[in-house]
Amino acid sequence: MQKVTIATVARRAGVSRQTVSNVINTPDVVREETRERVREAIEELGYRVNQAARQMRTGRSRLIAVRIEPARDGINGSVLDRFLHGLTDAAGLAGYRVMLYTAGGDADEIATYDELLNAYDLDAFVLTSTHHGDPRTSWLAARDVPFVTFGRPWGAPDTHSWVDVDNAAGTAAATSHLLSAGHRRIGFLGWPAGSGVGDARREGWHRAAGLSALSATSSDGVEPGAAAAKSLLSRPEAPTALVCASDSLALGALQAARELGRDCAVVGFDDTAVAQAIGLTSVSQPLAEAAARCMGLLTELLDGRAPSLPTTVLLPPSLVVRQTA
Amino acid sequence: MQKVTIATVARRAGVSRQTVSNVINTPDVVREETRERVREAIEELGYRVNQAARQMRTGRSRLIAVRIEPARDGINGSVLDRFLHGLTDAAGLAGYRVMLYTAGGDADEIATYDELLNAYDLDAFVLTSTHHGDPRTSWLAARDVPFVTFGRPWGAPDTHSWVDVDNAAGTAAATSHLLSAGHRRIGFLGWPAGSGVGDARREGWHRAAGLSALSATSSDGVEPGAAAAKSLLSRPEAPTALVCASDSLALGALQAARELGRDCAVVGFDDTAVAQAIGLTSVSQPLAEAAARCMGLLTELLDGRAPSLPTTVLLPPSLVVRQTA
DNA sequence: TTGTAGGCGTTATCAG
DNA sequence: CTGATAACGCCTACAA
Numbered sequence: 001m002q003k004v005t006i007a008t009v010a011r012r013a014g015v016s017r018q019t020v021s022n023v024i025n026t027p028d029v030v031r032e033e034t035r036e037r038v039r040e041a042i043e044e045l046g047y048r049v050n051q052a053a054r055q056m057r058t059g060r061s062r063l064i065a066v067r068i069e070p071a072r073d074g075i076n077g078s079v080l081d082r083f084l085h086g087l088t089d090a091a092g093l094a095g096y097r098v099m100l101y102t103a104g105g106d107a108d109e110i111a112t113y114d115e116l117l118n119a120y121d122l123d124a125f126v127l128t129s130t131h132h133g134d135p136r137t138s139w140l141a142a143r144d145v146p147f148v149t150f151g152r153p154w155g156a157p158d159t160h161s162w163v164d165v166d167n168a169a170g171t172a173a174a175t176s177h178l179l180s181a182g183h184r185r186i187g188f189l190g191w192p193a194g195s196g197v198g199d200a201r202r203e204g205w206h207r208a209a210g211l212s213a214l215s216a217t218s219s220d221g222v223e224p225g226a227a228a229a230k231s232l233l234s235r236p237e238a239p240t241a242l243v244c245a246s247d248s249l250a251l252g253a254l255q256a257a258r259e260l261g262r263d264c265a266v267v268g269f270d271d272t273a274v275a276q277a278i279g280l281t282s283v284s285q286p287l288a289e290a291a292a293r294c295m296g297l298l299t300e301l302l303d304g305r306a307p308s309l310p311t312t313v314l315l316p317p318s319l320v321v322r323q324t325a
Numbered sequence: 326m327q328k329v330t331i332a333t334v335a336r337r338a339g340v341s342r343q344t345v346s347n348v349i350n351t352p353d354v355v356r357e358e359t360r361e362r363v364r365e366a367i368e369e370l371g372y373r374v375n376q377a378a379r380q381m382r383t384g385r386s387r388l389i390a391v392r393i394e395p396a397r398d399g400i401n402g403s404v405l406d407r408f409l410h411g412l413t414d415a416a417g418l419a420g421y422r423v424m425l426y427t428a429g430g431d432a433d434e435i436a437t438y439d440e441l442l443n444a445y446d447l448d449a450f451v452l453t454s455t456h457h458g459d460p461r462t463s464w465l466a467a468r469d470v471p472f473v474t475f476g477r478p479w480g481a482p483d484t485h486s487w488v489d490v491d492n493a494a495g496t497a498a499a500t501s502h503l504l505s506a507g508h509r510r511i512g513f514l515g516w517p518a519g520s521g522v523g524d525a526r527r528e529g530w531h532r533a534a535g536l537s538a539l540s541a542t543s544s545d546g547v548e549p550g551a552a553a554a555k556s557l558l559s560r561p562e563a564p565t566a567l568v569c570a571s572d573s574l575a576l577g578a579l580q581a582a583r584e585l586g587r588d589c590a591v592v593g594f595d596d597t598a599v600a601q602a603i604g605l606t607s608v609s610q611p612l613a614e615a616a617a618r619c620m621g622l623l624t625e626l627l628d629g630r631a632p633s634l635p636t637t638v639l640l641p642p643s644l645v646v647r648q649t650a
Numbered sequence: 651t652t653g654t655a656g657g658c659g660t661t662a663t664c665a666g
Numbered sequence: 667c668t669g670a671t672a673a674c675g676c677c678t679a680c681a682a
Contacts, residue, residue, distance in 0.1 A: 003675095005675055006675070006676065006677095016654085017653085018652070019651085019653080021676070022652090025677080034651080046439070046443070049675090050381075050674090051377075052376075052380040052381045052386070052445075052446060052675080052676090053377075053658090053674075053677085054675080054676055054677075055658095056674095057658060057676050058676085061377070063424075068410050070410055078406070081393075084425070085427065088425045088427050097425070097426070099388075099423065099425075100409070100413045100422070100424075114371075115373060118329075118371075251602050272598065273597065274598055277599050278547075328659095331660070340668075342660085343662095344667085344669075346660070347667090355667075355668085359667085359668085374659090377659080378659035378661090379659080381660070381674045381676095383660080653682075656678095656680105658677095660674085661673095662672090663673105664669105666670095
């Protein structure tokens, strides 16, 4: 099977190479009849535009890059993977492909940008896990590289487009659910202040639960969560329900309650595999939609019809009610 | 910042473009001194080979493709993600990049191969989730497309290179561990016969546990696993320990034992986040190593120094002992 | 509406 | 060992 180029198609359809190119890139400029004939030839020959050649001419690769992270504590790591899947789907629909890379830290990641940009002419980046003082966004912005972030620019002005999930709304919904189930003392188990995501999750609970409610903080993980929950449940006026900043913490809370022989409703966050497996009520992020919206913003950027102001998208999470609350 | 091409470097180093190319691709053909001068120029200018141009010349893209699957039941889905991460790492080290795609089924996936091959000149594919009568391998083989599979060719002869984890050894190790802990009636909770992976996991247990041992099958999942475990534990001569084909099943078994008020040791498979979270003893697959070996086989294939016979790699899993066994 | 003439950055070929 | 030349497949002018 010989390689099929634009010339092969042209010969088959009895037109010039240029006409074939027009049919592909600017169809409306070609007469209906000719267009049809060319399309048939393309079909019959199974012709596909060669990206490398196109890229060399246009300087665009139709490739976008995303970093794949190691599955950190494993329990919450799957969030990124579901996002990745959604992004690959959405990119494919828009005629783009997703390229993966790994990086050890921000500096390492920036070096990778440089390489990817120079060697592969990447069209855009999707950044995840944004954090306070993130150097990646400013690097990209300084070079006019198109990008969107999944996660808002914590502590920085909105100088670029982003998509995020309304974390506060998630914990607020969880708290409301507990309130309407009759709970009156609803506690919060979260991370130490300073992480944007963690603070937002606390704030949503705080708003809905009222001032008198108890809270505790611990680093993420089942063990630390159990310890913190235990101290919370041992106080006078102990909460009868706990909203947690992650499924890991929620699992810890569940263990603490069991060990103490206490009945305590628990809600987690992220609706991970663990939550599904053990019947933990949890706040679920709309990851496929988030990915699709990221891709949508990106195509706007790449097609040049970018709005003058950066677009921001805040998606509401949903509560998945199971046995624990 | 102007675009830096091979010509820029050539001018800076005071040599011809070709010499620069030689320094990059066949260094030993250039005189030491010249080579050094060119290398300095490359360094100073931050020059990077343009993949698109190189690809056009050589027909090779230094890109390999992997399918990303939706996180099926979620609980076991993370296995593929860890593999993906390892592969991205290994590929980067070997100078390759990983491109992602999704597909609804085998036919859909084959159509994607065709597109990826034509449009992006992909160098190779890594297939996961091989199964009986897999049409993908024969399609690729018929077109001489380099590929390796993570998962052996079930029920077919070894006509291509593959990497797999020795599933039977994993369950055998789990069983031995239980035996040395004093258990004498060790049961197995697995999937219905027919899936290569499931059959291998059963066989390893069977070999180590002996003929008299009990087993039950159910589809994967916590609920089905609990039901099957319950019936197993209700029989006379019920097992005192259960080896399971997955962490989902193991979790079900744990629930069943608790509901029945029975003490039963349980071992899962895959060492997923759930196992880590709840302290489930589980068989762990060396996914990073599997990915690295896949990449190793691939580079052999791509560098033309492919052995005449396909290479097969069988990796031993390891048992992660936690509280449940 | 269609055809013709470069050139994108590399590398292979072949002469010096 | 080094340097000139052509070609990979496509797209953007420009001319017909």
